Amino acid sequence: MRRLLSLLVLTVLWEALAQFGTIDPFYAPAPSEILRVVISLFTEGTILGHLEATFTAALAGLVIGLVLGVFFGFAAALIPFVADVVEPVMMLLNAIPRVILAPLFVIWLGIELPSKIALAVVLVAVLMFFAVYSGIKDVNQLLVDRVRTLGGGRMILLREVYIPSVTAWVLGSLKVAVGFAFTGAVVGEFVAATRGLGYLLQFAQSTYNAALTMGLIFLIMVFVLILFVAAEAIEHWLLRWRPRGAEEKSA
Amino acid sequence: MLRVFDLALGYGEEPVLEGVSLEVPRGKFVSLVGPSGSGKTSILRAITGLLTPHSGRVDLTDGQQSVGFLFQDDALLPWRTVRENVALGLRIRKVSKTTALTEADGWLNRLSLDGFGRRFPHELSGGQRKRAAIAQVLALKPKLLLMDEPFAALDAIVRTRITQELLNWVEREHLSVLLVTHDLEEALTVSDTVYLLSQGPRARVQTSYEVSIPRPRDIFASRRHPSFVPLLERLWNDMSDAMSSPQV
Numbered sequence: 001m002r003r004l005l006s007l008l009v010l011t012v013l014w015e016a017l018a019q020f021g022t023i024d025p026f027y028a029p030a031p032s033e034i035l036r037v038v039i040s041l042f043t044e045g046t047i048l049g050h051l052e053a054t055f056t057a058a059l060a061g062l063v064i065g066l067v068l069g070v071f072f073g074f075a076a077a078l079i080p081f082v083a084d085v086v087e088p089v090m091m092l093l094n095a096i097p098r099v100i101l102a103p104l105f106v107i108w109l110g111i112e113l114p115s116k117i118a119l120a121v122v123l124v125a126v127l128m129f130f131a132v133y134s135g136i137k138d139v140n141q142l143l144v145d146r147v148r149t150l151g152g153g154r155m156i157l158l159r160e161v162y163i164p165s166v167t168a169w170v171l172g173s174l175k176v177a178v179g180f181a182f183t184g185a186v187v188g189e190f191v192a193a194t195r196g197l198g199y200l201l202q203f204a205q206s207t208y209n210a211a212l213t214m215g216l217i218f219l220i221m222v223f224v225l226i227l228f229v230a231a232e233a234i235e236h237w238l239l240r241w242r243p244r245g246a247e248e249k250s251a
Numbered sequence: 252m253l254r255v256f257d258l259a260l261g262y263g264e265e266p267v268l269e270g271v272s273l274e275v276p277r278g279k280f281v282s283l284v285g286p287s288g289s290g291k292t293s294i295l296r297a298i299t300g301l302l303t304p305h306s307g308r309v310d311l312t313d314g315q316q317s318v319g320f321l322f323q324d325d326a327l328l329p330w331r332t333v334r335e336n337v338a339l340g341l342r343i344r345k346v347s348k349t350t351a352l353t354e355a356d357g358w359l360n361r362l363s364l365d366g367f368g369r370r371f372p373h374e375l376s377g378g379q380r381k382r383a384a385i386a387q388v389l390a391l392k393p394k395l396l397l398m399d400e401p402f403a404a405l406d407a408i409v410r411t412r413i414t415q416e417l418l419n420w421v422e423r424e425h426l427s428v429l430l431v432t433h434d435l436e437e438a439l440t441v442s443d444t445v446y447l448l449s450q451g452p453r454a455r456v457q458t459s460y461e462v463s464i465p466r467p468r469d470i471f472a473s474r475r476h477p478s479f480v481p482l483l484e485r486l487w488n489d490m491s492d493a494m495s496s497p498q499v
Contacts, residue, residue: 146326149299150340150391151316160339164330241330243373 029211038215047219053196055223057113057185061120062177068121069128070170074162076129077136087133093126099183102191111192120184124177128170135169136162168242171235178227186220252277252395252427253298258307260290260297261452266305267293269453273446275395277312278425280418282438284486285448285457286494291431295320295397298429311395319393321401325384327372333383334359334368340391358386362416378409385417395427403433414441415470422467435486440464440473447486449493457493460486 011031017023018030025033041047072090076083101122105115143161152160189198197216204212253275261267268290275281283291296302298309299320311318327336337355342348359368362382372380381402388396402410418441421428432438438445442462449457464476473479 142322142324142326143328145296145301146322146328147339147343148301149318149320150387151343156343160328160331164328167330239330241371241373 025210026208027210029214033211034215034218037211038219041215041219047200050195050197050200053113053116053193054182054185054189054198057116057188057196058120058181060113060117061184062124062181064117065121065124065181066128066170066174066177069125070132072125073129073132074136074166077133083133086129090126090129090133093122094130098123098126099187102188105188106192111194116185116188116193116196116198119188120181123180123184127173127177127180131169131173132166135166139165168239171231171238174235175228175231178231179224182220182224182227252279252312253429254308254310255294255298256308256310258294258297258304258309260293260302260304260307265452267451267454268448270455271307271448273456273459275427275429277394277427279443280421280428280430280441282430282432282442282445283448284432284435284438284445284490285454286450286490287433289448289451289454291448292399295399295429295431298397313394316391317394319388319391319396321384321388321396321398323400323403325372325380327380327383327387329372332369332371333364333375336372336383337368337386337390340387344391354390355386358390359383362386377405378413381405381409381413385413389420393426395429396421398428398430400432411470418468418470435483435490436474439479439482439486440470441468445486447489447493458489 014023014028015031018025018028018033072082072086076086099119102115102119105118109115109118139162143165144157147157147160185196186198186201189196190202191198193199193202197220201213201216204210204216255271255273258271259266259269267288271290271294273281273283273294283294285291293302297304298311299318300315327333328339331339334352334355337358338346338348338351341351341354346354356365356368359365362385364379364382364386367375367379367383372383375383384401402414405413414437420426428441430438430441439460439462445460445462447457447459448454460482462482463478464473
């Protein structure tokens with residue numbers, strides 16, 4: 001409640017400073033102006049096609065990246081040959097700011113949806129790979145021994161120990177992955193696109209439209225926050241076996 | 252029930268243990284004591300197959316499936332409820348889910364955990380988690396119980412209560428037990444035979460002690476038996492000597 005109140009106070013202060021002319025609206029339009037621009041985007045229907053493009057790219061990137069990252073993470077952790085091949089690639093990709101791959105994907109896949117999805121996939125997959133890979137490597141050996149002494153073989157260990165153990169890591173990373181997926185989609189659109197929120201941002205920047213720029217940033221923030229909260233709710237429900245302190249620590 | 256012949260094992264070039272032989276006859280309670288690092292836990296891990304010995308042999312009369320292992324930490328799966336944890340071994344042995352959970356409920360009842368079955372392990376106290384871990388192992392009806400300092404983390408009162416309950420159970424069901432413990436008094440109180448390991452590396456069985464306190468045993472009454480104190484003193488002195496003279 002206190003945090004919401006602080007945000008509200010800051011917004012009111014910003015509005016007041018803008019109304020009194022203390023802040024130049026060219027650089028920082030009043031919040032009311034930004035809100036007006038955002039509302040008009042929806043009432044005029046301008047934004048819908050762009051929203052659809054960004055959401056499609058982000059969600060497709062999130063799902064594909066999740067599947068690939070989890071699959072390769074498991075494979076690398078359990079099969080040494082796969083680790084030898086995949087881990088160096090993931091480490092190299094992790095070492096660079098992966099958004100710089102955007103122009104390369106445009107060259108390879110064109111300026112439409114596939115290049116945006118590809119960037120989102122790379123951002124998410126690398127994150128998930130390390131979450132799963134580290135999760136399996138760090139699995140509690142005592143639990144592995146426990147299941148083995150109860151007679152459990154490889155498949156039972158996978159089902160009863162490795163998968164649940166890694167799920168905690170994956171769900172913790174899912175919240176970050178949501179942001180990454182949107183980053184991939186928006187940055188990809190910013191570099192080269194014919195539609196999407198990133199494309200609109202590029203347009204706003206080229207016309208020095210600070211109100212539209214901030215409005216779009218605000219919109220992206222809202223969408224990512226909604227997905228973040230949804231991911232957190234899923235995490236809380238699936239990980240209800242965890243002690244409360246562990247949940248708060250991971251959040 | 253269990254025979255260990257000339258076991259040598261370790262985690263690198265130098266063996267932690269060498270030439271270890273011991274026996275756990277059917278229906279007998281045997282303890283293994285020794286200095287820290289002498290390889291007591293490694294012996295239990297070799298018996299269960301968690302560790303491959305460098306040499307030697309482990310003979311289990313009734314096979315690997317007859318062995319139950321109680322770890323020092325409770326090792327309950329945090330993401331499973333208590334009753335699911337207790338039923339786990341049965342489910343691994345392909346017992347149907349309904350039957351396994353019904354069996355688990357029965358064991359929770361026997362171990363005074365009825366009403367706690369649907370909780371997760373972190374919602375239980377240390378003593379309750381230990382009881383759940385015992386139920387998890389006993390649900391498989393083992394004939395040989397291996398215990399690696401299972402009550403070390405519990406407070407004195409809870410520890411004594413659970414030890415007495417387990418002792419009653421073992422005596423009633425004629426289970427064979429191999430207990431690893433640092434507590435010399437505990438070893439003598441519960442055991443028929445106590446093996447003392449020497450200091451590692453290359454630790455071996457230094458001496459064995461036969462405990463003639465009659466059964467059924469009571470934790471407190473056993474310590475008042477005339478043979479208890481002399482035996483404890485002997486064990487204490489031998490272990491002190493073992494700790495001050497490392498194996499060459």
